[in-house]
Amino acid sequence: MVNVPQDKKLMTSIGDDAAAWYGDTSIQLATVDALVQDVHFSLNFTPWEDIGWKALAVNLSDIAGMGGAPRYALVSLALPDDTEVGCVTDLYKGMIELANQFGVDIVGGNVSRSSLAVVNVTVLGSAASILTRSMAKPGEQIAVTGYLGAAAGGLQISTGRFQFDSTAAASLKKALLRPYPRITEGKMLIDHGVRAAIDISDGLISDLGHVCQMSGVGALVEIDQIPIHPIIRNIFGSNALELALSGGEDYELLFTTSEEIVNKVKGAASCPITIIGEITIGDKIKLVDKQGTPFKPGKTGWEHFA
Amino acid sequence: MVNVPQDKKLMTSIGDDAAAWYGDTSIQLATVDALVQDVHFSLNFTPWEDIGWKALAVNLSDIAGMGGAPRYALVSLALPDDTEVGCVTDLYKGMIELANQFGVDIVGGNVSRSSLAVVNVTVLGSAASILTRSMAKPGEQIAVTGYLGAAAGGLQISTGRFQFDSTAAASLKKALLRPYPRITEGKMLIDHGVRAAIDISDGLISDLGHVCQMSGVGALVEIDQIPIHPIIRNIFGSNALELALSGGEDYELLFTTSEEIVNKVKGAASCPITIIGEITIGDKIKLVDKQGTPFKPGKTGWEHFA
Numbered sequence: 001m002v003n004v005p006q007d008k009k010l011m012t013s014i015g016d017d018a019a020a021w022y023g024d025t026s027i028q029l030a031t032v033d034a035l036v037q038d039v040h041f042s043l044n045f046t047p048w049e050d051i052g053w054k055a056l057a058v059n060l061s062d063i064a065g066m067g068g069a070p071r072y073a074l075v076s077l078a079l080p081d082d083t084e085v086g087c088v089t090d091l092y093k094g095m096i097e098l099a100n101q102f103g104v105d106i107v108g109g110n111v112s113r114s115s116l117a118v119v120n121v122t123v124l125g126s127a128a129s130i131l132t133r134s135m136a137k138p139g140e141q142i143a144v145t146g147y148l149g150a151a152a153g154g155l156q157i158s159t160g161r162f163q164f165d166s167t168a169a170a171s172l173k174k175a176l177l178r179p180y181p182r183i184t185e186g187k188m189l190i191d192h193g194v195r196a197a198i199d200i201s202d203g204l205i206s207d208l209g210h211v212c213q214m215s216g217v218g219a220l221v222e223i224d225q226i227p228i229h230p231i232i233r234n235i236f237g238s239n240a241l242e243l244a245l246s247g248g249e250d251y252e253l254l255f256t257t258s259e260e261i262v263n264k265v266k267g268a269a270s271c272p273i274t275i276i277g278e279i280t281i282g283d284k285i286k287l288v289d290k291q292g293t294p295f296k297p298g299k300t301g302w303e304h305f306a
Numbered sequence: 307m308v309n310v311p312q313d314k315k316l317m318t319s320i321g322d323d324a325a326a327w328y329g330d331t332s333i334q335l336a337t338v339d340a341l342v343q344d345v346h347f348s349l350n351f352t353p354w355e356d357i358g359w360k361a362l363a364v365n366l367s368d369i370a371g372m373g374g375a376p377r378y379a380l381v382s383l384a385l386p387d388d389t390e391v392g393c394v395t396d397l398y399k400g401m402i403e404l405a406n407q408f409g410v411d412i413v414g415g416n417v418s419r420s421s422l423a424v425v426n427v428t429v430l431g432s433a434a435s436i437l438t439r440s441m442a443k444p445g446e447q448i449a450v451t452g453y454l455g456a457a458a459g460g461l462q463i464s465t466g467r468f469q470f471d472s473t474a475a476a477s478l479k480k481a482l483l484r485p486y487p488r489i490t491e492g493k494m495l496i497d498h499g500v501r502a503a504i505d506i507s508d509g510l511i512s513d514l515g516h517v518c519q520m521s522g523v524g525a526l527v528e529i530d531q532i533p534i535h536p537i538i539r540n541i542f543g544s545n546a547l548e549l550a551l552s553g554g555e556d557y558e559l560l561f562t563t564s565e566e567i568v569n570k571v572k573g574a575a576s577c578p579i580t581i582i583g584e585i586t587i588g589d590k591i592k593l594v595d596k597q598g599t600p601f602k603p604g605k606t607g608w609e610h611f612a
């Protein structure tokens with residue numbers, strides 16, 4: 001759209017999970033993301049502490065997708081005049097709770113008046129080497145961390161269209177509002193020699209699409225291998241797969257590498273690591289079931305609050 | 307309000323123009339600022355190119371206030387669904403026009419849906435040493451770069467309460483919408499041994515207040531020395547001083563140092579450098595006229611669009 005100037009130190013520009021450039025002794029990472037009222041959260045549904053947690057978490061997840069270590073955060077708040085101080089304190093409380101778990105210092109900020117709340121967070125980090133979206137190679141296995149679909153399930157709670165017991169509801173709401181960034185796993189991938197990864201924020205198929213596009217490859221995904229979150233499988237039945245494929249906001253990592261390396265990562269990781277398919281020559285993503293019959297997913301399931 | 311964790315590498319935290327910490331070979335700087343629709347700009351009055359320029363400029367000015375060199379920018383846009391692509395292209399065009407003048411690369415970004423436009427920009431930079439708000443000492447001269455009041459004058463154009471000829475209107479509108487960050491002057495201050503500075507974004511008195519508060523000092527300002535912008539003096543007459551004192555958005559630098567250093571800076575700078583008063587013991591800002599009679603400014607003149 002516009003011609004963004006680049007310098008020789010830049011490794012990635014707009015188009016990966018985070019910007020990356022060579023610092024003096026390590027690779028520097030920077031990423032920015034925003035949560036917008038009535039798009040990413042509703043003040044009727046989302047406590048301020050959770051908004052704070054999530055606004056930082058989505059950025060930490062971008063750093064995780066690069067295999068980096070987060071270090072500093074800057075927070076820019078646009079808030080309505082009538083926002084109570086307690087709300088802002090709660091927002092920072094949730095954010096700092098997560099920041100402390102990864103040694104992230106909130107070093108700067110800005111507050112603007114606005115007719116609706118927008119929480120912008122910038123995170124700076126570093127890495128010795130990085131995971132990118134552009135390094136997937138045909139023949140590599142496609143694997144994901146954790147379970148998928150829970151955040152999208154959490155979003156369905158407010159619609160009243162499905163029956164949840166309170167334990168399931170709490171679990172899915174937590175998945176939606178308090179995603180736990182895969183920083184540890186991202187670094188582990190680097191340590192095991194993985195080169196290509198992305199964080200699954202838009203949805204599995206959409207984010208796999210980003211990897212395929214940036215790497216100039218295709219993919220074959222076996223839908224029966226998708227690690228659908230157990231609660232989602234129970235509650236949503238035949239809709240569960242769609243939530244896992246394109247529900248979004250799971251903030252797990254998708255990566256591609258050899259089967260040997262996947263197995264080593266499996267042995268080292270404390271979360272499930274599941275092979276869901278293979279990178280192919282071409283530019284298409286094909287989904288197949290156990291019998292090899294092509295599966296056509298419905299419309300992308302990612303729904304805004306609005 | 308909240309307990310922000312800090313590490314030993316941090317030099318300044320929330321409360322200076324930018325966050326600063328020790329990198330491996332230089333001091334790293336980071337700052338974030340937002341322009342919010344109907345607060346900082348009106349789409350009826352502000353071309354998208356100017357929004358782009360200004361959203362970057364206000365951040366570069368924060369880097370200038372630290373005496374640093376800006377290097378990378380990240381842009382996070384929250385935009386209504388019906389925003390035309392051409393508007394976004396124009397926004398980037400204005401931003402890149404300014405970025406190119408200071409060798410700044412826009413390395414990352416994010417776009418969110420929103421019911422109103424919010425433009426968040428993060429700028430990263432570096433410095434060998436920094437200017438801070440907390441280093442002003444009693445007996446030092448208070449000096450400012452450039453002229454004051456023009457941006458506030460530009461804001462008055464849309465009210466229709468004053469008469470402007472087209473040249474004056476264009477000049478003041480440019481001052482408001484296309485502030486030129488004092489990066490060169492900030493570095494020059496460092497080179498000449500200045501230690502305390504701030505960028506005048508909130509208004510002269512307000513920002514001098516930040517320096518006094520952070521440095522634990524007071525100030526004596528001679529109102530007849532204030533470098534009121536000539537056009538403002540002509541058009542606004544007796545209101546001109548108020549615009550210069552508290553109109554805000556001028557993005558000039560205020561600094562404190564010895565008279566000897568001010569004179570050296572004067573000799574080296576290509577913009578006016580004006581001594582407007584002196585740092586004093588205490589915690590009050592006193593304004594006096596030529597005769598030494600105390601002057602009491604009216605309410606702060608900074609007006610949002612809303």
